[in-house]
Amino acid sequence: MGAARSSEVTTRLRAALEPVVAEAALLLEDVTASPAGRRSVVRVVVDLPDGPGGVDSDALAEVSRRISEVLDDVDLLQGAYTLEVSTPGIDRPLTDPRHFRRATGRLVRCATPAGPRAGRLVDTDADGVWLEHDGAREHIDYAGITGAKVEPELRPARDEDGLEDEA
Template identity: 40%
Template sequence: MRTKTPLDDRLMALAGPVADRLGFEIVRIRVMGGKRMRAQIMAERPDGTMSVDDCAALSRGLSEVLEAEDPIAGEYDLEVSSPGIDRPLTAPAHFERWAGFTAKLELDRLVEGRKRFTGVLAGLEKDDVLLNIKGEDETALIPFSWIADAKLVMTDELMKADLQAREGAPDEQGSSSTP
């Protein structure tokens, strides 16, 4: 789910080692068309943070590799960012890490007549994402391999958790902003 197209896959093959070397995890890569192509790369540190300086450092590292390899025909913009509050969930660990928060999942197949599900994440069990769907008595087990797209839903609880994480996160100079 981190990539969707062969070009996204090619960028992941180039960007992954650069991100690893700099201490980042690639969350998602998308190459989007339009008047001018755009390569969007979302990344974060293992603790879930991603500062402006981190984005700049990763962008510089990626620019060197992308200029040398030239994987995208023609001109394009490179956009490096954090996943944001209502972030995409692209790896099994993300579903465990964000347990207790509401997420929207879109499957690659119909299940009980539908492809889209919204509920509270309840973690992971083997290769299945656990989702508590409103109105359902039992927790749904959804194979990770069936998920085409997933993201957190902006809720008051999510915004509160993000604010608390930011207050406890180190600032640009490395010191914590909480006592």
């Protein structure tokens, strides 16, 4: 698949899939089609339109089924294809105010001209984000964030009484 053809296919895939994903109350974050031997691989990334939370597995399975039906109907790909539908995942860079709103409640690390800032993202507003660290809150303007990502949190296993498991 040449670059121009690939771009055209991606544009047509996005146009065909956006309404189906929106019907499922989700946002089409990204779609790509690339050759993989004799097949094509179609990768579709969906997310909640806004706010904290996650896409549950039932919603992901349902939108995957609907996307597959659309791909079969519109026949934009030549030959067989493999469909992969996923959510952005924890390693997605936070680049848009919507991404920050989706990360509310998570630990976030931001790169700024004044140096790195890290803390729990407790709120967002039209201008930036509020991080809390050691009981103090700090506002960082979106314009001052040169890079940001969610930090994974590893918690110790807990037993049924809520106590740490010593395993």
